[in-house]
Amino acid sequence: MSVVQDGPYREQRGIDGMSSLSDDSDLAKFIYWDNLTYAPPGSRDPEKWDAKLGAQIYESYLDHCVEAEGLGYSGLSMPEHFGPSSLVTHPNIMLAALAARTKRARIVSGVNLALLHRPMHLAEQFAMIDVLSGGRLEVGLGRRGDRAAFEHAADLVDGTLNEIDCPVAKDDLTPATAPFAQDVETAKITVWPRPVQRRVPLWVAAETDGSLAAAARRGWNVFTGLNLDPAAGGMSKVGVNEMVGRLDRYIEIGRENGHELSMANTAASCFTVVADTDREAAELVRDGFASHVEAASGHLARLAGAHPDESSLETLAKEGDTGVQGVFEASADSYLENPFALVGSVETVRGKLDALLAAGFRRFVLLCGGVGNTHEIGWQTAKAMAEDVAPDLFSAARSATTVPDAR
Template sequence: MRNIEFGLMTFADMEPEKELGKGTNAYRRIQDLLEEIKLADQLGIDMFGIGEHHRPDYAVSSPTTVLGAASAVTKNIKLSSAVTVLSSDDPVRVYQQFATVDAISGGRAEIMAGRGSFIESFPLFGFDLNDYNELFEEKLDLLLKINRSEKITWSGNLRAPIHGLGVYPRAVSGEIPIWLAAGGTPASAVRAAKLKLPLMLAIIGGLPRQFTPFFDLYRKSAHENGIAAEDLQVGVNNHMYVGEDAEKVASEFFPHYAKMMDRVGRSRGWQPMSRPQFDFMRAPEGSLLVGSVEQVVEKILYQHQLFGFTRFVAQSSLGTLPHELTMKSIEIFASQVVPEVKRRLGVG
């Protein structure tokens, strides 16, 4: 069986600032975040991803800045965005910033490119939401060309052309690994396959088995585009909080998780999260990895059976869960869950 990577990620959730114009909560959250990344590195986790948001309830709008800081205090862990909202950014600057992180880290930078789950960055940076799909396709094309070639000539409809110019610095590791992040739309699976990119799927609700057609489509499209099955990389991302006692863990986590999901859901027309809904998501075939070590192990194995992923990423610090509880969950995930999953799958 192929090797499987295990990662962690976060959006760096925080309480909005209470004092106008000051970043007190963001300061504390980012200090805590650096501790989480250092711990993950020390415990042998393969990668850590940081999301990009432009809202008062998230601390990181510039993942590369935090990844650069993390590069200097870690040794082995791969450092990725999760995601870079490429539609509202400039591919030249994205590449330059990640190449810089690559230099600081000694070749450990990765990019997870996506369209993002929020739209605040579009008006903030002056982009028209009517161009939502075209912006992503055009900018992804440019980013891939920059990643593959030092000097490029390129033109599109929504950005000024580039005529035989070099983009510097270049990555230590040659090409920076670029993953395509998706929410489950068929077009995303086909796009990733046509571009020969690894695919990461976030499963934050419902039943994971509902996404098997998505991965089937990716594999079928990859085959049609000349990608050998053994060269495919697919990843799954779930919300996670793990501890020794299942019911204690659930009771600790529920109020923080429900508060976070309700905050996000108010703008999307979701009903407030109930405890029965939460418990349904925690069930053996549900999407939420909250419970004991054995429960989380079984759910990861179940999803591997469904999808055959090569990378599993747990979203490990969510909502207002206290930092010390997040650190404990990371420790248990790295020292107990991951080794047991590897043992049962027979991977190194």
């Protein structure tokens, strides 16, 4: 069932001039990421999370993404988050809207949890988004559950989306394709419509030696993961030198397997808050996490039948490894000390960014609208990064992604 196309449609692939995130290895590129949360102050009162407020946040996010593109952001992204405060339980719907609203920036799924979906359905959705965007999609997949099962799901998405020789077993077929493959153990399946790009870039969230090696062998790009752990007092789980060492090995393994990888194939996910002072920025991060946990616990308690005035935080904090206690015990200073957290004043964040650049990082997912912080706070940070912290880097990225006037 593999379909190979000829003619004008196939020839149009790759002529739009828009480079992928991993292209232009010496150029610093930034991805604007927002969690699209109701919180705060609404996070503490879930009954106010109505459709009207949700629609306002969606519209504001889409408008800001258009502006972010103009500021020089190379990519636009959001997570797949489930919970009482999240508005992006199915981010691919928003990615399709971004495809219609924007023209130059790469559209990045950051990330879809592959094991929560049928991989073949995800591949079909990604193909549609790539066509809608004119070939600007970058697929991001994250693991939740068994590693081997995740790698298999990612292989299926990559293989069927990009026509890689990846036979699909009966159990992985969709109901639409299964009737045509009743007499075979595996089938070569490709999605329809075909993507615009000859190879849709695939990124996976990877941080451990094992996950990085698996990605390297396949030539996948990697997000280094959210290096901010509120349950560990706001500190990163992995230091800069250790992370760079792991990424060097990732690049080496990739090259051993025939893939020309570099630091441009890696992206540091950085929780980002820029404010007038270091203290203000750090407290925004700490309060955002606390607000999110409080909202989530209160909402789930009510679903379980608790009275609206009752709080389950004390109970959660005593439940072993939930991490709740660490969220509330983390000091504001711990977020400033984290080298991967671009948190602080303009001067402080500029210094942290310079240190990451000096370490070799060239791709940054800026988690501006992070867990618990309002969309507007996130957008103020996104603008400050482009206009105040690193205007020269954003200007260079903007010039590199300018689409020539067809006239």
